[in-house]
Amino acid sequence: MKDRSEPSEAEVVAGCERGAGWARRALFERHHRAIFRFLVARCGNPDLAEDLVQETFIAAYGSISSFRGDARVETWMMRIALNCLYAAGRRGELGRRKLAEVEAGDPRAEWLHRAGRGAASGHAERDLLQRALARLDQEDAAVILLHDLQGYRYREIAETLDVAVGTVGSRLSRARGRLRRILEDLDPERQETMPADHLTSESEEGTEIEPGATASRVSQRIVWSER
Amino acid sequence: MNGANGCDQTRERIGALVDGELAGRERLAVEQHMDGCAACRRHRDALIELKARIAGMELAEPRALRIWQGIDEELRARPPWTRWVAGLRAGDLRAVAALLLVAAGLALGYGYAALRRGAPESGIEPRQPPPIALTVGDYVDQATAGTPEAFWARYTAIDAPPDALPDVLTDSLEFRPRVRRSLPGGYELRAVKLLKDACCYTIQLRYESERGVLDVFQCHDDHPVTYGRARAQRRVHAGLQYTSLDWDGTPLQGRAFSTDGVSVVLVGALEPGLADQILEDLGQEGVLPAAFEARPLPGDYTGTKLDGTPFAGSELHGKLVLLDFWAVWCAPCIAAVPELNRLQRELGGEDFEVVGFAVHSGDLDRVAAAARELEMQYRVVAGDEDVVYDYDVLGYPTYLLLDRQGRLVRKYVGALPDLEQRVAADVRALTAAPR
Numbered sequence: 234m235k236d237r238s239e240p241s242e243a244e245v246v247a248g249c250e251r252g253a254g255w256a257r258r259a260l261f262e263r264h265h266r267a268i269f270r271f272l273v274a275r276c277g278n279p280d281l282a283e284d285l286v287q288e289t290f291i292a293a294y295g296s297i298s299s300f301r302g303d304a305r306v307e308t309w310m311m312r313i314a315l316n317c318l319y320a321a322g323r324r325g326e327l328g329r330r331k332l333a334e335v336e337a338g339d340p341r342a343e344w345l346h347r348a349g350r351g352a353a354s355g356h357a358e359r360d361l362l363q364r365a366l367a368r369l370d371q372e373d374a375a376v377i378l379l380h381d382l383q384g385y386r387y388r389e390i391a392e393t394l395d396v397a398v399g400t401v402g403s404r405l406s407r408a409r410g411r412l413r414r415i416l417e418d419l420d421p422e423r424q425e426t427m428p429a430d431h432l433t434s435e436s437e438e439g440t441e442i443e444p445g446a447t448a449s450r451v452s453q454r455i456v457w458s459e460r
Numbered sequence: 461m462n463g464a465n466g467c468d469q470t471r472e473r474i475g476a477l478v479d480g481e482l483a484g485r486e487r488l489a490v491e492q493h494m495d496g497c498a499a500c501r502r503h504r505d506a507l508i509e510l511k512a513r514i515a516g517m518e519l520a521e522p523r524a525l526r527i528w529q530g531i532d533e534e535l536r537a538r539p540p541w542t543r544w545v546a547g548l549r550a551g552d553l554r555a556v557a558a559l560l561l562v563a564a565g566l567a568l569g570y571g572y573a574a575l576r577r578g579a580p581e582s583g584i585e586p587r588q589p590p591p592i593a594l595t596v597g598d599y600v601d602q603a604t605a606g607t608p609e610a611f612w613a614r615y616t617a618i619d620a621p622p623d624a625l626p627d628v629l630t631d632s633l634e635f636r637p638r639v640r641r642s643l644p645g646g647y648e649l650r651a652v653k654l655l656k657d658a659c660c661y662t663i664q665l666r667y668e669s670e671r672g673v674l675d676v677f678q679c680h681d682d683h684p685v686t687y688g689r690a691r692a693q694r695r696v697h698a699g700l701q702y703t704s705l706d707w708d709g710t711p712l713q714g715r716a717f718s719t720d721g722v723s724v725v726l727v728g729a730l731e732p733g734l735a736d737q738i739l740e741d742l743g744q745e746g747v748l749p750a751a752f753e754a755r756p757l758p759g760d761y762t763g764t765k766l767d768g769t770p771f772a773g774s775e776l777h778g779k780l781v782l783l784d785f786w787a788v789w790c791a792p793c794i795a796a797v798p799e800l801n802r803l804q805r806e807l808g809g810e811d812f813e814v815v816g817f818a819v820h821s822g823d824l825d826r827v828a829a830a831a832r833e834l835e836m837q838y839r840v841v842a843g844d845e846d847v848v849y850d851y852d853v854l855g856y857p858t859y860l861l862l863d864r865q866g867r868l869v870r871k872y873v874g875a876l877p878d879l880e881q882r883v884a885a886d887v888r889a890l891t892a893a894p895r
Contacts, residue, residue, distance in 0.1 A: 240798040254833045255797045257535075261528060262795060269522035279520040286522060287530040294535065359518050380479065381514035387481050402481065406472040409510060416510075 242306050249297045261290055264307060267383060268314045274378050275318060276327050277363040285321060289314040308385075308392040315375060315393070322371065365415040373408035380405060467493075467500055474500060478507045756867050757860075758850045761817065763843040766828045771841045773815075773866055780812045780890055782883055783860040785843070785853045788821040788830040793857040797834050799880040804838040807884060811891050814838035819845050819856075861886055 240248070240259060248256020265286055273282035292313050300309055321327055366374045372394070379385045379393060387401040396404075473490045476482040482490060494500045648668060761773040761783060773781070784800060786793035804814040816836055818827040824842045831840040847853075851860065851868075861870035861883065870886050872879060 244798065248835075253835055254830075255794050255835065258528075258794055259798075261524075261531065265524060265527060266522055269527075270519050273519050273522075274517055279522075282520075283522060283527050284530075286527050287534070290527075290531050291534050294531075358513070358516075362513060362517055377514060381511045382517065384515075387476075387479070402476045402479075403472050405479070406475040409475065409507060413506065413510060 243302070246297060246300055246302075246306060249294060257294060260293070260306070260310075264310050265290070267307070268310060271311065271378055271383055272314060272318060274363065274382055275366060275374055276321070277367065278327075281321070281326060285314065285317045288317045292317065304392045305389070308389050311379070311383075311393045312395070315371075319371060361416070361420055365412055365419055368415050369408060369411060372404065373411060376401065376404050377408050377412060467497060467503075470494075470497075470500060471503065474504050475507060478504060478511065757862075759847075760866070761843065761847045761851070763817065763841040763847075764824055765839075765841055766824065766831065768824065773862075776813060776815070777866055778864050779810060780864060780887055781862040781866075782812070782814045782887075783862060784814060784816045785848065785851075785856055785858040785860070786816055786818055787856050788818065788826060790856045794834055796857060796879060797836055801835070801837040803880060803883055803887075807887050808838065812887050816840040817843040817847070819843045819848050819853075859883070861890075863890065 240256070245256045245259045245263075249260055268289055269282055269286050272285045273279050276282055276285070289310065293310055296313075300306065318327075366377070369377070375394065376390060379390045380387075385393070387398050387405075390401045390405075391398040394401075470490055470493045473482060473486060474494070477487060477490050494504060763771045765771045773783070782800075782803065784793070784796075786796075800814050800816070803812075808814060816831065816838060818830070818840060821827050821830070821842070827840065827842045859872040859879070860868055861872070863869045869890065870883075872882060876882065
């Protein structure tokens with residue numbers, strides 16, 4: 234009976250289709266944390282990330298009947314989360330606050346600090362990484378976070394982003410190269426520990442995202458407002 | 461293959477290698493290339509470091525209850541028919557019927573609303589728990605009257621190193637700053653218990669002094685409702701200024717202490733007469749009772765069936781009963797419903813029955829609606845709440861396994877990942893035993 238200790242994915246999906254409260258809750262309990270972590274890493278704003286998680290689940294409950302079972306629920310949900318993130322980017326919600334302001338306004342930062350877990354160095358590192366990720370375009374950031382933060386395999390990333398598996402590897406390689414260079418720009422002191430990258434072809438495209446970029450580019454990118 | 465050109469070709473594969481996505485000859489080729497290329501080895505090391513940095517990002521945790529509250533409010537704000545329509549598959553003929561029904565419903569609704577215009581608005585009022593009477597003495601009264609900061613400022617600092625505290629506390633960051641070795645009035649910390657994964661995710665701190673016993677319950681912010689224990693203490697449910705969420709999205713308002721992120725409930729014994737009574741009740745035990753031994757329970761468990769008729773647990777004598785103490789707002793209780801359904805379906809019958817004993821859940825209609833919506837396929841009753849205290853139930857969910865004479869034989873507390881297996885094993889063992 235071991236594998237029956239909790240409802241299966243199919244049972245939960247079927248329950249959600251019927252609108253069963255336990256199933257909705259079960260879907261939420263299983264996936265909200267992973268989706269939140271992905272979103273907060275990307276947008277750097279816990280409150281906004283929570284709002285986007287909310288949007289994601291409302292959209293998922295509303296379209297659960299379109300889930301065909303050819304993908305895992307997790308990747309299907311993550312795809313919805315990505316769409317919500319893109320929509321927030323188009324609405325301009327992602328660039329309204331600087332990371333520092335978000336940090337200052339997040340009571341949980343102080344809470345973690347007092348709990349002894351959020352040492353200042355940890356915050357600085359997260360801040361740095363989030364600022365660097367924010368300079369990547371959506372797809373580059375997504376592929377890095379899905380793999381390195383969420384632990385997705387290439388196949389799962391392909392499922393989420395609706396691309397070929399072979400594309401994931403090349404996209405990940407390119408995205409990491411860009412991220413490394415951005416990190417070097419943002420944190421020159423750390424540059425010494427990074428190898429001098431002899432793969433100069435990575436610098437073929439600038440990574441700075443200007444607020445004045447064309448609409449189509451902006452729609453695919455998160456722009457931090459560096460006031 | 462070494463050289464800049466070879467490195468270009470190998471670069472992407474190094475990433476795949478580091479990601480564990482490369483196998484066989486491809487993997488071998490990349491490894492051979494790196495053996496002879498220091499630059500590519502550095503590239504690999506840099507990738508590994510970058511991956512570790514991303515994986516190790518210290519991110520905020522989601523406030524699950526807040527998010528769920530928003531979702532639930534949004535869903536409930538939608539007309540009921542939208543859920544049904546959303547469930548329709550493309551091309552389904554029912555879509556046509558749905559559109560017709562919607563049109564007809566709108567027309568009827570407008571007509572009905574016009575007829576009722578001016579009538580008082582109906583609907584479920586937010587449930588307001590009855591006011592809690594604090595009767596235990598000045599200390600508690602002062603504490604409840606003051607701000608959380610003032611309340612905690614009265615406590616002395618921890619005078620022992622943190623590692624002297626039980627591991628369960630150091631594992632629980634939220635509670636650690638709240639633990640105090642001693643309280644004003646000579647109260648010293650004597651016992652600690654963590655009800656991990658129970659609905660309330662509660663820590664119970666027991667303080668004792670010559671004057672009596674003081675239990676402090678601390679709850680995680682997400683599950684801020686806790687009820688006290690012990691018969692003599694039941695009058696003193698001090699809660700926080702919390703806002704919790706009922707299963708149907710109704711906000712629950714209550715009175716208690718709140719410090720950021722932690723809810724605190726005091727069950728105190730500071731009034732001399734009451735303290736004597738509690739000491740008498742607790743005997744010389746002085747620590748939390750070790751339950752789980754087969755023993756008679758104090759009185760029957762009674763309530764109201766969903767059809768409105770009275771229920772008495774003695775009706776079920778002759779069979780084993782899993783008595784599920786649950787509440788409509790309790791997420792772990794709700795999550796366990798499918799498991800309980802399976803237990804009832806597979807083991808239920810003349811020898812065994814699951815009883816959902818709803819407490820602190822509002823009126824009978826609310827319990828009945830929850831049972832319907834949550835698809836509970838076993839007997840559900842609205843339980844008399846005195847049973848909670850008489851049976852020493854500390855948090856939800858709590859499951860009691862009762863034998864054929866209604867005696868307690870097992871107690872399962874909290875959201876247990878292996879509840880179904882444990883209950884099934886116990887039931888099978890008991891049913892196999894001679895009567």
